[in-house]
Amino acid sequence: xxxxxxxxxxxxxxxxxxxxxxxxxxxxxxxxxxxxxxxxxxxxxxxxxxxxxxxxxxxxxxxxxxxxxxxxxxxxxxxxxxxxxxxxxxxxxxxxxxxxxxxxxxxxxxxxxxxxxxxxxxxxxxxxxxxxxxxxxxxxxxxxxxxxxxxxxxxxxxxxxxxxxxxxxxxxxxxxxxxxxxxxxxxxxxxxxxxxxxxxxxxxxxxxxxxxxxxxxxxxxxxxxxxxxxxxxxxxxxxxxxxxxxxxxxxxxxxxxxxxxxxxxxxxxxxxxxxxxxxxxxxxxxxxxxxxxxxxxxxxxxxxxxxxxxxxxxxxxxxxxxxxxxxxxxxxxxxxxxxxxxxxxxxxxxxx
Amino acid sequence: xxxxxxxxxxxxxxxxxxxxxxxxxxxxxxxxxxxxxxxxxxxxxxxxxxxxxxxxxxxxxxxxxxxxxxxxxxxxxxxxxxxxxxxxxxxxxxxxxxxxxxxxxxxxxxxxxxxxxxxxxxxxxxxxxxxxxxxxxxxxxxxxxxxxxxxxxxxxxxxxxxxxxxxxxxxxxxxxxxxxxxxxxxxxxxxxxxxxxxxxxxxxxxxxxxxxxxxxxxxxxxxxxxxxxxxxxxxxxxxxxxxxxxxxxxxxxxxxxxxxxxxxxxxxxxxxxxxxxxxxxxxxxxxxxxx
Amino acid sequence: xxxxxxxxxxxxxxxxxxxxxxxxxxxxxxxxxxxxxxxxxxxxxxxxxxxxxxxxxxxxxxxxxxxxxxxxxxxxxxxxxxxxxxxxxxxxxxxxxxxxxxxxxxxxxxxxxxxxxxxxxxxxxxxxxxxxxxxxxxxxxxxxxxxxxxxxxxxxxxxxxxxxxxxxxxxxxxxxxxxxxxxxxxxxxxxxxxxxxxxxxxxxxxxxxxxxxxxxxxxxxxxxxxxxxxxxxxxxxxxxxxxxxxxxxxxxxx
Numbered sequence: 060x061x062x063x064x065x066x067x068x069x070x071x072x073x074x075x076x077x078x079x080x081x082x083x084x085x086x087x088x089x090x091x092x093x094x095x096x097x098x099x100x101x102x103x104x105x106x107x108x109x110x111x112x113x114x115x116x117x118x119x120x121x122x123x124x125x126x127x128x129x130x131x132x133x134x135x136x137x138x139x140x141x142x143x144x145x146x147x148x149x150x151x152x153x154x155x156x157x158x159x160x161x162x163x164x165x166x167x168x169x170x171x172x173x174x175x176x177x178x179x180x181x182x183x184x185x186x187x188x189x190x191x192x193x194x195x196x197x198x199x200x201x202x203x204x205x206x207x208x209x210x211x212x213x214x215x216x217x218x219x220x221x222x223x224x225x226x227x228x229x230x231x232x233x234x235x236x237x238x239x240x241x242x243x244x245x246x247x248x249x250x251x252x253x254x255x256x257x258x259x260x261x262x263x264x265x266x267x268x269x270x271x272x273x274x275x276x277x278x279x280x281x282x283x284x285x286x287x288x289x290x291x292x293x294x295x296x297x298x299x300x301x302x303x304x305x306x307x308x309x310x311x312x313x314x315x316x317x318x319x320x321x322x323x324x325x326x327x328x329x330x331x332x333x334x335x336x337x338x339x340x341x342x343x344x345x346x347x348x349x350x351x352x353x354x355x356x357x358x359x360x361x362x363x364x365x366x367x368x369x370x371x372x373x374x375x376x377x378x379x380x381x382x383x384x385x386x387x388x389x390x391x392x393x394x395x396x397x398x399x400x401x402x403x404x405x406x407x408x409x410x411x
Numbered sequence: 412x413x414x415x416x417x418x419x420x421x422x423x424x425x426x427x428x429x430x431x432x433x434x435x436x437x438x439x440x441x442x443x444x445x446x447x448x449x450x451x452x453x454x455x456x457x458x459x460x461x462x463x464x465x466x467x468x469x470x471x472x473x474x475x476x477x478x479x480x481x482x483x484x485x486x487x488x489x490x491x492x493x494x495x496x497x498x499x500x501x502x503x504x505x506x507x508x509x510x511x512x513x514x515x516x517x518x519x520x521x522x523x524x525x526x527x528x529x530x531x532x533x534x535x536x537x538x539x540x541x542x543x544x545x546x547x548x549x550x551x552x553x554x555x556x557x558x559x560x561x562x563x564x565x566x567x568x569x570x571x572x573x574x575x576x577x578x579x580x581x582x583x584x585x586x587x588x589x590x591x592x593x594x595x596x597x598x599x600x601x602x603x604x605x606x607x608x609x610x611x612x613x614x615x616x617x618x619x620x621x622x623x624x625x626x627x628x629x630x631x632x633x634x635x636x637x638x639x640x641x642x643x644x645x646x647x648x649x650x651x652x653x654x655x656x657x658x659x660x661x662x663x664x665x666x667x668x669x670x671x672x673x674x675x676x677x678x679x680x681x682x683x684x685x686x687x688x689x690x691x692x693x694x695x696x697x698x699x700x701x702x
Numbered sequence: 703x704x705x706x707x708x709x710x711x712x713x714x715x716x717x718x719x720x721x722x723x724x725x726x727x728x729x730x731x732x733x734x735x736x737x738x739x740x741x742x743x744x745x746x747x748x749x750x751x752x753x754x755x756x757x758x759x760x761x762x763x764x765x766x767x768x769x770x771x772x773x774x775x776x777x778x779x780x781x782x783x784x785x786x787x788x789x790x791x792x793x794x795x796x797x798x799x800x801x802x803x804x805x806x807x808x809x810x811x812x813x814x815x816x817x818x819x820x821x822x823x824x825x826x827x828x829x830x831x832x833x834x835x836x837x838x839x840x841x842x843x844x845x846x847x848x849x850x851x852x853x854x855x856x857x858x859x860x861x862x863x864x865x866x867x868x869x870x871x872x873x874x875x876x877x878x879x880x881x882x883x884x885x886x887x888x889x890x891x892x893x894x895x896x897x898x899x900x901x902x903x904x905x906x907x908x909x910x911x912x913x914x915x916x917x918x919x920x921x922x923x924x925x926x927x928x929x930x931x932x933x934x935x936x937x938x939x940x941x942x943x944x945x946x947x948x949x950x951x952x953x954x955x956x
Contacts, residue, residue, distance in 0.1 A: 086836050086848045088800050145504050193690035197446045197507060201637045202686040208634070209679040216672075260818060267817035268803070268828060275793050275804040282791045285754045286805050287779030287871065296814055334515060337508070374523065377516035384509050385497055 088271065095262045098349070099255070106251045110244050119243035123315055125359040126250035127308050131332075132339045132351030133257050134304030140345035141261075141270060142297035143277030145196065148187065148203040150332040151210035152180045152302040154324040156309025158214065158221060161230045161319055169233040169314055176310035177303045184302020188295045207333065214321060226320025233314040246315045253311060254352070257304055261348050264300075273297055331373070338376055341383045344390020353391055413545035418667040419660060420543075424552040424621070425635075426659020427559035428454075431614035432629070432636035433643070433651040434566055435607030440645045441583035442603045445506045449490055449514040450611055451633025452521075455626060457483045457612025458619035459521055461532050472535050479616055480609050486517075487608025491601050499596075514630065521626040534620035555617045562610060563652050570648065575602065583646060631678065635659065638682040642689060704766070706731035706906055707783060707875055712761035714745070714752045714930075721748045722759070723930040729908060731766070731874055733901035737917045737938070738910045740927035741950055746910045747788060749927070750877050754778050754785050779805075782874035786881060790860035794853030798844050798863055801852050802835040805871040835870060842866045842896060858889045865896070875906045882916050894919050926950065 113122055131153060138144045156176040164172025191202050214221050221227060233240040233249055240249045264270055276283040276290045284290045313319045324332055335358065343354025362372070383390065389397065432450050439447045460479035464470045470478070494509040536550035570576035578599055581589040590596055615629065622628060636651075638658050643650030658681055666674045707729050714722040722745040729736050738746050752759035755775040763772045765781045772778060778785075784805075792801050808831055810816075816824035839845045842862040847855065852863055861881060868876055881897070882890045890913065897920055901907060911917050917924065917938060924941045926934040928950040934941050941947055 086799060086845070087832055088803065089797055089849050090800075145507065190687045191690065194686055195690075196503060198641065198686055198690060200507060201446070201641070202683060205634055205637075205679040205682040205686075209676060209683065212676045212679065263821070264814075264817045267821075267824065268812040268831075269814065269817045271796065271800050272804055272812055274796060275801075278793045278795060279791060281756060281775055282787070283804070284775035285756065285779060285785065286867070287776050287784075287807075288804060289809070290776075292813070300814070341508070371519070371523070373515055374519035377512045377519055380512035381494070381509055381516070384505055384512070388501070388505065 090266050090271070093266075095348070099259060099262060102258070102349075102352075103255055106255060107248075109251070110247065113247075116243060119247055121359055121363055122247050123243070123250055125356045126247070126254045127312055128336065128339060128355040128359055129254045129352045130250075130257055130308040130311070131305055131336050132343070132355045133254070133261060133348070134301040134308070135336045135340050136345065136348065136351040137261065137264075137301030137304060138298050139301075139340060140350075141265070141277075142273060142294050142301070143196075144188070144294065144298055145200045146187075146203040146298075147200060147333050148184075148207040148210075148302075149305055149336050150324040151207040152184060152305035153309045153312075153332060154214055154319075154321070155183060155210065156180045156306025157313050157319045157323070158227065158309075159306070160310030161227050161313045162220070164231055164310075164314065165229065169231060170235060172314070173233075173307065173310045176306040180306025180309070181299045181303035184305075185295050185299035187302075188298040189291070192291045192295070211321070211324065214324075221321060224320070226318050226322075227313075228318045230313040230317050230319065232317065233311070240314070250311055250315065253307060257307070258348055258352065265348070269293065269296075331376075334373075334376055334380075338380050338383070340390075341380060342387075342390055344392035346389055346393050350390050350392040357391075414667070416544050416546035417548065418663045420546070420548045420552050420556075422660035422663030423656055424555045424659070425663060426639075426656035427555050428614050428618045429632055429635040429639055429659055430559055430652040430655035431562065431610050431617075432633055433639045433655050434563065434648055435611045436636060436640050437645060437648050437651045438566070438579070438603050438607050438610075440640075442579050442600055443495065443506075444586070445495065445503065445510070446645075447490075447604075447607070448507065448511040448633075449494070449517060450607065451629035451631070451636070452514045452517040453483060453487060453490075453608045453611040453629065454615040454618070454632060455521060455624065455629035456486060456517055456608075457615025458532060458624040458628060459525055459530075459615070460612065461616045461619055462525075462530050462624060465532060466530075476616055480612050483612025483615075484605040484609040486612075487605040488601050490608065491604035495600065495604065496597065518626045518630065525626070527626060529623035529625045530619075531623045532616070532619035549621070551617075551620050555621075558613070558617060559652070562613065563648070566610070566648055575599075579603065634678040634682050635662065638678065638685045641682070641685045704731060705729070705764075706734075706766060708762075708764040708767075709753060710762040710764075712749060712752055712759055712763075714748050714757055714759045716757075721745045721930050722752060722927075725749055725925075725927065725930070725932050727908070727925060729875065729906050731906055732904045733906055734923070735897075735901055735907045735909060735921045737921035737924040738908060738927065739912070739917065739924060743929075744927040744950075745930035746927055747879055748930075750785060750879055750908075750910065753783070753877065779871065782872075783877065784868040784871050784873035784875070785877035786861075786864045786868055786879060788879045788883065790857070790864045792852040792855070792860050792863050792867075794851060796852060797849050798839060798852055798855070798866075799832070799835055799848040801863055802839055802866045802870050803831055805867050806831050806834065807872055835866075838866045838869050841869070841899075843892070858885050861885065861893070862896075869900070869905075873905060875908070876900070877908045879910050880912065881909065882911060882913050890916060 109122055113119055131149060134152070135149055138146055156179070159179045160172040160176035163175040187203065187206055191199050194202055233246070240246050272288055273293045276288055276293055312323065339354035339358050340351045341354070342357065343350030343352065387393070432454055435450045435453070436446060439445060457479055460482050461475060464475035464478055465472060490513055494513045495506060498506045498509055534551040536554065539550045540547040541550055541553060570579060578589070578594050581592070582594060582596070582599065611629070618632070635658055636655060639655035640651045642658070643652070643654030661681065662677045665677055705728050709725070709727045712722055712725045713720065725745070727736065727738070738749065740746055748757060751757045753763065753772065755773050755777055758773060763770045765783070770777060770781055808827065811820055811824040811827050816827070836845060836848065839848055842865055844859060844862055844866060847859065852860065855863060865881070882893055885893060894916060897907065907920070909917065909921060921938055924936065924938050925932060926941060926947050933946045933950060934944040936944070
């Protein structure tokens with residue numbers, strides 16, 4: 060307080076001092092000074108080196124699945140952590156993306172199929188949020204629960220589109236400009252690449268005026284609206300972007316496995332995908348982009364190691380969500396900061 | 412005509428069951444401001460308590476029902492202690508997610524103990540029917556409707572006449588002021604969670620003879636309750652129950668006359684339509700935050 | 703000077719209670735200051751809430767002679783009418799600079815385009831906005847806190863940050879709900895200085911306030927509410943002598 064009180068009187072020419080500070084690059088929003096580029100590069104290098112360690116087809120399956128779930132989790136992070144929208148509709152966008160891509164890529168190749176999946180799911184996500192724009196938080200969550208269930212029911216009954224119980228076969232493997240991703244190693248690189256691009260896009264978004272406005276809308280609600288912020292526009296855009304991530308994951312699922320069936324998304328599993336992604340994001344932490352990625356990797360690898368979980372999957376996940384919320388609300392990525400804070404406190408106490 | 416009456420009655424009975432879940436959702440929303448996603452699974456649990464006591468342990472009907480309701484009450488209290496109380500000061504979404512996790516937990520536990528094979532609970536009236544205008548109405552439907560009316564009246568009376576009810580209304584109209592007046596929030600929410608669970612459990616006992624019990628029974632029914640609560644208002648027991656009956660009848664009429672093959676989709680469609688057109692319920696909630 | 707905002711017959715009902723009953727308020731553009739006073743519960747804040755679309759109300763609002771369809775939040779902001787709140791509303795997570803930037807009327811490149819493909823252009827645009835926000839923060843005396851999260855600010859600083867956010871929007875009229883509440887004497891004095899500068903720049907003010915000296919220093923005109931009804935209006939000195947006002951504040955003469 061005292062600093063401000065003794066500051067220059069408000070009548071003194073403010074322009075010079077402000078411009079000087081700006082010129083000295085002192086005053087810019089702190090998000091623009093938090094560079095994540097190096098971390099991103101380091102992660103890219105690690106991702107590129109994974110095939111040195113992974114040799115078996117089984118290992119690649121895990122790596123590919125981690126990548127797919129990382130993209131899904133990043134989409135959920137976009138909607139939940141950045142836009143503050145809790146949605147149960149992850150399986151719906153995932154499934155719609157997968158089937159859209161499957162149909163388009165059969166005739167027009169993978170790239171168009173991928174783009175179609177992204178565009179269609181983005182539109183669907185935007186539409187969901189737009190129609191429910193006036194719904195408060197919990198109402199929106201409930202509505203997405205219904206929406207997700209409805210999409211799955213439609214897909215279950217639309218057998219000519221989804222291939223019914225057998226699923227849709229013969230999806231061509233991914234090709235980009237004539238280059239075929241036909242081995243598991245190549246497929247891994249494709250998915251890791253997309254996941255890294257998704258991460259980079261999120262990092263850029265977090266360092267943009269759009270995220271600043273979105274945060275204000277998320278935290279301040281009506282105050283933001285009365286202040287004339289484009290609350291609905293921003294939330295629709297962010298929700299649509301998150302849905303597009305999920306659609307992209309769906310497209311990649313079909314392009315790597317060659318077929319999609321409803322079991323990947325539906326019935327009992329529909330809760331499972333939504334639940335799994337939620338747990339990944341919560342476990343990793345919603346404080347930063349790396350949270351959902353770490354969560355996705357941990358929760359894809361762990362069940363493989365502890366294969367005796369199989370029967371208790373839902374039970375374990377449910378307990379895990381509760382435990383994370385109760386004990387580790389910031390997720391794994393908040394641990395370093397937490398330790399630092401704790402150590403600082405201990406030091407303080409020791410000095411006293 | 413006979414068909415219409417049969418459909419109408421089963422619609423009202425369905426609505427009564429979703430209404431019982433809705434009563435719990437509204438009670439909890441009034442006392443805590445939180446929507447409990449485990450409410451539907453508490454109904455499932457009630458049904459399985461009934462099956463366990465009545466069928467597996469072969470206890471007398473009345474005793475089984477009473478014990479099932481008491482057990483449900485206990486589970487409700489546990490839900491409050493585990494999923495709500497430790498998170499009371501945290502953001503709303505944290506609590507919503509924890510109730511959702513509890514819902515999955517209950518579902519998983521039921522699946523592990525009773526497997527996923529559907530089970531049925533015998534109706535206290537067997538398969539007896541009541542003939543009205545040529546329509547055969549199962550006695551169980553009549554029982555459901557009567558019990559729901561009684562429960563509704565009891566809850567209303569509780570809210571209007573008793574100290575507990577006054578506390579609920581006080582907390583719901585101005586939480587901080589009420590707590591400053593010395594209402595013990597912890598005790599109140601515990602009782603309300605228990606009561607809501609007991610009402611839901613009763614719903615489970617009533618519906619299990621008609622729809623067979625499976626671990627996801629309540630979760631599916633809860634979607635209808637959400638629609639009812641959205642339409643009738645999150646803070647009005649009467650509105651929610653009335654809306655539940657309307658939703659139940661609409662669902663049966665659509666299934667009976669329009670397109671029976673979409674039966675499973677109707678709860679979802681009704682809920683979505685309700686939320687798109689009535690985003691804040693029929694009664695616009697007053698702004699909760701003070702500026 | 704011409705009439706900028708004209709509210710006619712504003713009425714707000716909560717159930718059976720009439721919180722604001724047929725209140726009219728008009729204010730000129732170019733720096734007029736109108737005080738809105740009255741005992742607690744007289745409907746002052748509710749009136750502001752009604753004007754800014756936070757509570758449903760009946761009545762008519764005209765901005766510069768054009769009728770405005772009020773009732774939705776944000777409409778008045780787009781018409782140049784901004785407001786502050788009784789408890790200062792700042793986003794604790796964002797820094798002071800960011801809290802100020804959000805209301806910038808310059809909306810260019812603040813969506814996905816600016817975040818992704820058009821970043822260089824976005825940077826250029828942003829620098830202009832930072833400059834502006836820094837100037838405003840300097841004006842309210844918060845420039846040295848620009849990069850601190852608003853969550854760490856004192857109550858008085860939050861108030862000033864809220865004013866900075868309102869000024870950033872380049873409003874024609876500010877509606878302020880008890881801006882001096884909870885401030886000590888020094889802070890109140892500084893606030894009064896700041897507000898008289900603001901009005902000198904041609905921004906009109908509607909002030910809800912309890913501090914009499916503060917009101918007398920700033921206001922050209924005062925409107926007194928009691929139980930939702932307008933009971934007096936006029937220049938500050940005259941209003942205090944009005945018997946109805948004395949009754950409202952001091953009770954019936956014994």
